[in-house]
Amino acid sequence: MISISPARFFAVLIKEFIQMKRDRITFGMMIGLPIAQLLLFGYAINSDPRYLPTLVELNDNGPVVRSVLAGMETSTYFDFKGIVTGVEAGDRALRDGTANFIIVIPPDFEKDIVRGRHPDILLSADASDPTAVGGAVGAMNGIINSAIKQVLSGPLQASAGSAPPFSVTVHRQFNPEARSSTNIVPGLLAIILSMTMTLITAVAIVRESERGTMETLISTPVRPTEVMLGKILPYVLVGYVQIIVFLFFARVLFDVPFDGSVQAFVVGFNLFIIVNLALGFLISTLARNQMQAMQLSVFTILPSILLSGFMFPFAAMPGWAQTIGAAIPATHFLRIVRKIMLKGADLGDIAVDMTSLSLIMAVIAALALLRYRQTLD
Amino acid sequence: MSDEPRSGSDGEDLPAQAKRPAQPEATAAAASEIEKTSEAAAAPDDAGTPDRPSASEPDAPAPTLAIWVRGLTKKFGDKTVVDGLDMQVPRGAIYGFLGPNGSGKTTTIRMMCGLLTPNGGQGECLGFDILKEAQKIKEQVGYMTQKFSLYEDLTIRENLDFMARMYRLRNRKARVDRALEELGLADRQSQLAGKLSGGWKQRLALAACLLHEPKLLLLDEPTAGVDPKARRDFWDEIRRLSKQGVTVLVSTHYMDEAVQCDYIAYIAYGKMLISGPSAAIPDMIGLHTWRVDGPNLQALETELRGTEGIEQVARFGAVLHVSSTNEARLRQVAEDHMAKSVGHWTEKKAELEEAFIYLMTGATDNFSNGVKGVAA
Ligand SMILES: Nc1ncnc2c1ncn2[C@@H]1O[C@H](COP(=O)(O)OP(=O)(O)O)[C@@H](O)[C@H]1O
Ligand SMILES: [Mg+2]
Numbered sequence: 001m002i003s004i005s006p007a008r009f010f011a012v013l014i015k016e017f018i019q020m021k022r023d024r025i026t027f028g029m030m031i032g033l034p035i036a037q038l039l040l041f042g043y044a045i046n047s048d049p050r051y052l053p054t055l056v057e058l059n060d061n062g063p064v065v066r067s068v069l070a071g072m073e074t075s076t077y078f079d080f081k082g083i084v085t086g087v088e089a090g091d092r093a094l095r096d097g098t099a100n101f102i103i104v105i106p107p108d109f110e111k112d113i114v115r116g117r118h119p120d121i122l123l124s125a126d127a128s129d130p131t132a133v134g135g136a137v138g139a140m141n142g143i144i145n146s147a148i149k150q151v152l153s154g155p156l157q158a159s160a161g162s163a164p165p166f167s168v169t170v171h172r173q174f175n176p177e178a179r180s181s182t183n184i185v186p187g188l189l190a191i192i193l194s195m196t197m198t199l200i201t202a203v204a205i206v207r208e209s210e211r212g213t214m215e216t217l218i219s220t221p222v223r224p225t226e227v228m229l230g231k232i233l234p235y236v237l238v239g240y241v242q243i244i245v246f247l248f249f250a251r252v253l254f255d256v257p258f259d260g261s262v263q264a265f266v267v268g269f270n271l272f273i274i275v276n277l278a279l280g281f282l283i284s285t286l287a288r289n290q291m292q293a294m295q296l297s298v299f300t301i302l303p304s305i306l307l308s309g310f311m312f313p314f315a316a317m318p319g320w321a322q323t324i325g326a327a328i329p330a331t332h333f334l335r336i337v338r339k340i341m342l343k344g345a346d347l348g349d350i351a352v353d354m355t356s357l358s359l360i361m362a363v364i365a366a367l368a369l370l371r372y373r374q375t376l377d
Numbered sequence: 378m379s380d381e382p383r384s385g386s387d388g389e390d391l392p393a394q395a396k397r398p399a400q401p402e403a404t405a406a407a408a409s410e411i412e413k414t415s416e417a418a419a420a421p422d423d424a425g426t427p428d429r430p431s432a433s434e435p436d437a438p439a440p441t442l443a444i445w446v447r448g449l450t451k452k453f454g455d456k457t458v459v460d461g462l463d464m465q466v467p468r469g470a471i472y473g474f475l476g477p478n479g480s481g482k483t484t485t486i487r488m489m490c491g492l493l494t495p496n497g498g499q500g501e502c503l504g505f506d507i508l509k510e511a512q513k514i515k516e517q518v519g520y521m522t523q524k525f526s527l528y529e530d531l532t533i534r535e536n537l538d539f540m541a542r543m544y545r546l547r548n549r550k551a552r553v554d555r556a557l558e559e560l561g562l563a564d565r566q567s568q569l570a571g572k573l574s575g576g577w578k579q580r581l582a583l584a585a586c587l588l589h590e591p592k593l594l595l596l597d598e599p600t601a602g603v604d605p606k607a608r609r610d611f612w613d614e615i616r617r618l619s620k621q622g623v624t625v626l627v628s629t630h631y632m633d634e635a636v637q638c639d640y641i642a643y644i645a646y647g648k649m650l651i652s653g654p655s656a657a658i659p660d661m662i663g664l665h666t667w668r669v670d671g672p673n674l675q676a677l678e679t680e681l682r683g684t685e686g687i688e689q690v691a692r693f694g695a696v697l698h699v700s701s702t703n704e705a706r707l708r709q710v711a712e713d714h715m716a717k718s719v720g721h722w723t724e725k726k727a728e729l730e731e732a733f734i735y736l737m738t739g740a741t742d743n744f745s746n747g748v749k750g751v752a753a
Binding site: 007010014015018022023213216217218220222376 | 487493494515520525531544
């Protein structure tokens with residue numbers, strides 16, 4: 001354990017590369033999986049649905065109203081199904097699902113704008129599925145703003161002042177983390193890397209004992225560290241390939257921005273990959289065959305999906321779930337990716353998450369080396 | 378594990394018939410007697426014990442021993458697989474390690490080269506402590522596993538190259554080239570090892586564990602499932618290595634291999650029942666043999682097998698070897714037949730062949746822990 005022979009480490013490394021090259025199915029899976037998941041989560045599990053049925057309660061009409069409604073229509077979030085009269089009819093439509101939204105234009109709306117009374121448009125949303133309407137609600141501000149701009153350039157130029165001439169009140173239970181594919185896709189990177197990196201390492205190592213080759217391997221003077229490093233490093237490179245594939249498709253298909261520091265990203269994902277490989281190594285010391293290794297890996301992936309903040313907003317989870325979540329590597333990497341890709345973060349901004357990841361890493365690696373046997377016991 | 382070919386099914390090497398005593402008590406008694414004898418020869422520090430067997434190489438001082446272990450014990454769960462085993466392998470010897478399936482041969486060999494940690498006992502391999510200096514042992518030992526355990530998805534050359542790197546050999550390429558040349562696989566070097574036949578796999582495995590020129594070879598049933606011609610070639614190689622001073626410990630089920638060994642150890646249920654120089658083994662068992670030839674051997678053979686006190690009837694071509702540990706009874710049977718002029722009887726010295734058959738045919742697979750009769 002103390003002295004590492006670079007020659008033996010390279011030997012394991014080269015062998016691992018050759019085996020990876022010959023195992024076409026696994027290799028295909030490593031590249032195919034990120035793409036499949038990206039498409040699945042990005043498209044099929046659509047958290048940003050469009051063309052939601054909308055009814056209008058029209059108590060006034062005029063150029064501003066028309067401009068607002070036109071803006072809503074062109075946003076493609078809202079699909080106007082007709083007119084309702086009265087609060088009750090609107091509520092009923094929301095309840096029975098005829099409409100996801102009721103937009104209420106108050107009486108004397110146009111007049112009140114001219115008088116500078118700042119009237120309110122009411123947007124009632126069916127909040128029973130908050131994620132379904134989240135995107136539409138989020139888009140509402142932009143729609144109103146552009147409607148105002150349009151109208152103001154025309155007849156109402158006079159009232160152009162500091163405060164907007166009218167506003168929209170949204171009635172709904174607001175989901176604190178507004179979701180959209182731009183949000184879910186970066187999170188997906190954390191999930192994909194956890195899944196494939198852990199699984200592949202665990203299986204690659206267990207395969208060695210399952211096929212009996214471990215016996216010859218450890219009858220040579222090779223040290224555990226040499227085996228561990230030599231087996232892990234090729235998969236770090238696989239992780240790189242996955243990230244490149246992922247970023248490419250995220251950009252092309254979902255137009256996900258990358259606003260933050262590339263350097264911070266590189267540092268972050270390297271650490272995360274290594275944590276997962278160490279976890280895979282740990283799993284391999286617990287599993288007796290490849291099937292068990294696979295099952296154990298899948299078992300670790302569930303909490304990563306459910307408790308990392310990928311599926312549900314972390315802040316909204318109960319205390320115990322947050323405690324578990326904090327021990328999951330994906331939780332911290334998820335934050336790193338979102339901060340960097342969406343919020344333009346740099347190294348300083350992710351220092352907290354990096355520290356947590358390093359801690360988890362130290363614990364896992366220590367456990368793995370402790371469990372690893374240089375014998376067949 | 379249970380799919381290892383048993384010696385009994387291998388018609389080529391065993392004489393046509395062999396018989397064992399029916400009562401297990403007889404075996405048990407013989408076995409415990411044997412054990413006492415071998416114990417006296419076993420303890421490494423008891424040099425000078427007077428009643429030790431002839432050709433007493435194993436009792437020489439430690440440096441002449443490639444391996445010695447004492448009280449070696451291994452448990453899996455609550456099952457004792459190797460039970461207080463003593464063994465001494467002199468340097469340069471070919472040491473045959475016999476025992477039924479599941480008797481603990483593989484487990485013993487694994488403990489000797491540091492692949493398994495014993496639950497008890499001590500020992501040295503090439504002068505290094507098997508408990509503390511596994512690393513040094515591994516540098517100098519070539520271990521050929523019972524099941525082919527090189528990489529099937531690597532080519533022949535890649536496998537040899539990998540092993541050469543593991544031992545950090547200098548002139549790696551030249552040595553691998555030479556190994557391929559000697560193997561006769563130079564032109565097939567880029568074939569996947571998994572595609573090789575059993576015999577070729579075995580030769581490749583041997584070449585792989587010889588690359589670093591080990592001082593000690595541990596061969597675990599190296600020729601199981603390999604055709605007779607390949608086995609003979611294999612043993613030519615073993616003898617050549619032995620002449621160069623390499624110590625060879627080899628476990629086997631085959632008589633033609635056992636008779637080529639300088640020393641024999643026989644274990645059952647994890648216990649050493651007998652060990653010593655090959656020539657002394659029949660005496661240690663206390664086996665006596667008469668040679669019979671003449672007409673109508675088949676009928677005689679059938680008759681003798683039903684005769685009380687005759688423990689073994691083995692046929693070698695046109696002669697029968699009739700053996701028993703009860704010398705007086707055997708002589709009586711012989712004289713009875715001679716009186717009736719049935720067959721031509723001559724007393725002969727019991728050889729390793731008879732001893733081997735005696736040991737191996739009486740043994741049943743040792744996988745169950747309940748039947749302790751043989752070793753108790
Ligand atoms: N890793 C293991 N775990 C549990 N039992 C084992 C293990 N290895 C061997 N055994 C058991 O120990 C006994 C001796 O096995 P082994 O040493 O392989 O015998 P042999 O090589 O003489 O056929 C067998 O009953 C076998 O089932
Ligand atoms: Mg065995």
